[in-house]
Amino acid sequence: MTGSTGLWVLAGTLVAGLVVGVLLHLRNGRIRTTDDSAPAGLPEPVAAALAPAPAVTLVQISTTFCAPCRHTRAILSHLAERTEGLAHVDLDVTDRPHVAQDLGVLRTPTTLALTSSGRELLRVSGVPKAQELLSALEPHLVPRVERGSHSQGG
Amino acid sequence: MSAGPAVDPRGPRFAAVVTTVVLAVVLVTGWWPLLAAQTVVFAIGAFAGLRLAPYSVLYRVLVAPRLKPTSEREDAAPLRFAQAVGFVFALVGTIGYVSGVTALGIVATAFALFAAFLNAAFDFCLGCEMYLLVRRFTPRTEQAS
Numbered sequence: 001m002t003g004s005t006g007l008w009v010l011a012g013t014l015v016a017g018l019v020v021g022v023l024l025h026l027r028n029g030r031i032r033t034t035d036d037s038a039p040a041g042l043p044e045p046v047a048a049a050l051a052p053a054p055a056v057t058l059v060q061i062s063t064t065f066c067a068p069c070r071h072t073r074a075i076l077s078h079l080a081e082r083t084e085g086l087a088h089v090d091l092d093v094t095d096r097p098h099v100a101q102d103l104g105v106l107r108t109p110t111t112l113a114l115t116s117s118g119r120e121l122l123r124v125s126g127v128p129k130a131q132e133l134l135s136a137l138e139p140h141l142v143p144r145v146e147r148g149s150h151s152q153g154g
Numbered sequence: 155m156s157a158g159p160a161v162d163p164r165g166p167r168f169a170a171v172v173t174t175v176v177l178a179v180v181l182v183t184g185w186w187p188l189l190a191a192q193t194v195v196f197a198i199g200a201f202a203g204l205r206l207a208p209y210s211v212l213y214r215v216l217v218a219p220r221l222k223p224t225s226e227r228e229d230a231a232p233l234r235f236a237q238a239v240g241f242v243f244a245l246v247g248t249i250g251y252v253s254g255v256t257a258l259g260i261v262a263t264a265f266a267l268f269a270a271f272l273n274a275a276f277d278f279c280l281g282c283e284m285y286l287l288v289r290r291f292t293p294r295t296e297q298a299s
């Protein structure tokens with residue numbers, strides 16, 4: 001009798017795992033744009049990390065216990081390096097989980113795009129896809145140097 | 155705090171597959187000694203380090219020599235935290251089975267299986283992700299610096 005109960009639980013658990021796994025996979029890296037509502041006061045470590053205007057800062061919330069955070073850090077720092085007006089900060093909140101709590105961040109990595117005044121443009125949970133993130137940020141970035149071939153001088 | 159050297163990421167994935175199979179067998183058979191053994195396996199990974207964790211040893215001895223070496227490395231800290239989460243569930247499950255509260259044993263084992271399966275099939279470390287959630291429900295004690 002225990003056997004058949006266990007068998008049903010096993011089947012149910014695996015189905016639940018499949019569903020959750022697929023959902024997580026679909027949600028990973030999805031970009032959510034945030035309302036323009038005034039910032040409700042950013043936690044101090046976040047406010048301190050913002051780059052000066054007119055740059056946009058990608059604030060990545062990480063913990064020591066997060067494997068995809070390392071991956072995310074590599075993607076975002078590379079993106080910030082080659083994008084003008086974009087900065088990247090990796091904030092480890094292992095010892096200060098209240099920072100994540102104040103931001104409403106439940107899982108790591110979560111990345112917030114913030115203006116220098118602390119206005120949240122969008123957030124991404126999971127490992128971001130660089131190209132999608134870049135096109136979502138494009139309208140908020142300082143107009144870049146003329147398109148086309150690498151402009152010389154000017 | 156050092157959690158030990160970074161590891162070949164395929165090792166933990168292999169361990170997750172073995173763990174999934176073991177926990178599935180426990181659910182079907184209700185044979186508590188196997189769950190107790192898995193509890194010890196979790197404990198070694200969490201508290202003694204990944205190098206000593208039985209499934210990691212198995213991976214290094216049996217599997218790794220047959221695979222191409224990889225330079226990819228994964229931090230040990232998240233993995234050990236996840237092993238600790240697994241340990242708690244397996245321990246509760248074992249206590250459930252042994253004490254005759256079979257429902258508790260089944261539920262706790264199912265949770266551990268759920269996490270191991272997500273890790274094995276989707277490379278998603280539920281235990282790692284749970285860190286912030288766990289902390290959210292613990293009082294704000296020491297706030298380092």
